[in-house]
Amino acid sequence: MPLSKSRLRLPPALPACLLRHPWWSLAALLLLAFAAWLLYLNWQITSRFEGRRWDLPARVYARPLELYAGLELTAAALEQELARLGYREVSGRPSRPGSYGRRGDALELVTREFRYWDELAPPAAVSLRFADGRLEAVDVAGQDTAIVRLDPLMVGSIFPAHGEDRLVVTPEQVPELLRQALVAVEDRRFSEHPGVDLRALGRAALANLRAGAVTQGGSTLTQQLVKNYFLDNRRTLGRKLTEALMALLLERHYDKAEILNAYVNEIYLGQDGQRAIHGFGLASQFWFSRPLAELELHQLALLVALVRGPGWYDPTAHPERARARRDLVLGLLAEAGHITEAERARAAGRPLDTWDRERAGASYYPGYLALVRAELGEQYRPEDLSRQGLNIFTSLDPRVQASAERRLAERLDALDERQPERRLAGAVVVTAPQSGDVLALVGDRRAGYEGFNRALAARRPVGSLIKPVVYLAALETGRYTLASRIEDAPIELELPNGTRWAPRNFSGEPAGPVTLLRALAESLNLATVGLGLDVGVERVAALLERIGPGPAPAALPSLLLGAVELTPFEVAFVYGTLANGGFRVPPRAVRSVVAANGVPLVRFPVELRQAVEPALVYQLNQALLVAMQRGTGRATTLPLATAGKTGTSDDFRDSWFAGFSGDRLAVVWIGYDDFAPTGLSGASAALPVWQDIMADVAERPYAPPLPRALEARRVDYYSGAPVGRGCASGLVLALPAGTELDRRGGCAERRGLAERTLEWLNDVLD
Amino acid sequence: MAERRTRLITLAALTLAASGCALAPQPGPQDPDADEIPVTAPQRQERRAGPATATLIEQSRALHESGQSAQAAVTLERALRIEPNDPAVWLELARLRYAAADWAQAEQFARRAESLAGGDPALRKQAVELIADSLVRQGRPTEAERLRSGG
Structure with missing residues (x-):
């Protein structure tokens, strides 16, 4: 809050004595104003510091990777996961948390301590052996458990509108060397000065005079803290004076250790789009994907180098500059005797070593985080999410997400060549249907781009994706089986609004008498409309509501061919009920929430409701399986059994595919944002993307046991x-x-x- | 593998042809069910009831016995994510809900276990019992009775 003296207005009627001694009076008034101002500054400092409360953004975590014998995982894939988590590779046996060593098919690692919803897991020394693309053996030192969780990746945070993001560390989590380095580099007389260092100021002024420009700052750590705390970056004399006064006051109230710890958590150390990286705790995660305590000397030195100008010394944008400054920091550390010359030389020989998000197979996950915010919005106010330091555990699987992002982008790039002047849009949702876990969500073909989230917000006509609902409604009447025969013949209807409706088949020609099985597998429009009208459009609409998120769509005949608009996420909901044999499991991102102090708050357990008789869904799914073998999905070459359905809306405006294996469900949508025709069917655009993703992530065939009936x-x-x-x-x-x-x-x-x-x-x- | 089989078949066919044997189609000496696997199950479901799931179920039981039922549920859900089609895990979750007097969800989880029980009559029986018990607790004894007599 900027404060200026003009705010202190003189009372309207000046007492006579003041008029008699104008100079004395003025001096007295000024003194009074100064005292008031000082008091105000003092109050500001103590209230801010006493409370010692930063806004703590909520941290969002991906799923923890479970390691157990039999898991489909190669050593290389695990190394990728470890790289994402910033684990350090060591040559010998790993001994410290967050490190690993690999020798061929054997890999040893020490997990980090982690506070899960259900337990505080201590570090565990784990030995792993791989064979034939699987984890063959898992051995946890000192335990007879056959399964261990790898601490989850922090995938994002929900920070307040002003963009300040931080991860507060306690004094115990701060390496002594960081404190020593800050003092050696930024403020050598930190332990002696009263908040302002006149000698340093003089030296800096002299140097600046010689250089003819401001090249050196003589600010103490305390002054820098004050500046970060209360003031903006303008360099004016008044501001400098305020800063100095506040620094002096701060030092009068608090000891050096408290001030240094506040500094470590407050200081600005980088920019990530909208998000400002504050404090060494978050900077360590941001630049190295590691906790502060695990940083190596050369990494620590780089963070200290950033203090002087995170933009100017940005290791990604200006690596040479950053490296020179880092080596300068290392030199000062050696000069002060905190590290040996040999240590300095070794650290100076290391590369910058910053964590490359893309190379580590990580992303920004804005689409997924939008789902997390939407779910939590029902329980929490926005300010709770951006202030209370909540730990939010989600089902996001970075491996599945990476596959979905890459596969969609690759195929769209190729498809765009058909109409180079336009750009297709796409969205993907991948779930584990049985638990309802949303594993990946892509709302834009540009991974990491926060824009229109089509997976959650693009309501598009689903076309033939609706057909399984029509056939399921028919099976539910008890009058039909998949072997029943229906007529695929021209049909014409008069709609309530007086217009006539004459649907056509995709391929043109009516097929005559067909089985339900064939009509669904080959997606015959005329047969479907005839069947749907016989069953009743209301029944179909009500069934869609029963197995999906609702509400029921308008019961118009055109519903039978998919004239209903759903988002890819809603389609995943509906198809999830099919994948689960009639059990309705709402797809969800958030599993649980833990408070900043480790207290478990809420949990969102798996919930389900049988919406349709399982034996009926089993029968229906046979047709979706046959569709993959000889119907609309026959172009697939997946090595395991899957069930699925294409969807193409009128005039080829939307290309859909939804389908599932025994463990994964994926929905893909492709189209133009302005609803222009694409010339692409569900089979020609969405299906290949779906297949690419399923080839990466599906492990089990869709093969449910035969119902007894x-x-x-x-x-x-x-x-x-x-x-x-x-x-x-x-x-x-x-x-x-x-x-x-x-x-x-x-x-x-x-x-x-x-x-x-x-x-x-x-x-x-x- | 497939190549070897093809060679074997060709060899056998040649041998048969050479011996002038009449090729009367007759049922082979094989598993009578092999013919009857519907399209839904072209690849037989191998249930990998691995040691991981077993460990987690065990841990969950111990947690439940020590009064930490929420932790027990989390542990079972870990098992569920590893083995989503294992009816034993669903049945265990149903028991936990039943113990927590959440009859409606106990019934649903038990129904899910039953739907996956397949060729495990013992497990199916336990699931049906639990569905029936949950129905009784929800004040639906007639449905429970019908289920028991039908199962």
């Missing part, structure tokens, strides 16, 4: 008639026990004798 029958794909093994177009479907199959149509494609023989031999020899 169903029995396996061999039926013809085209006619639904019961067929024998000699029928090439026959496949085994699980149908309600005792289903009466229509024998008309029989087998559409019989197998030749040779083929049958080979198959028989194959079975015999298998």
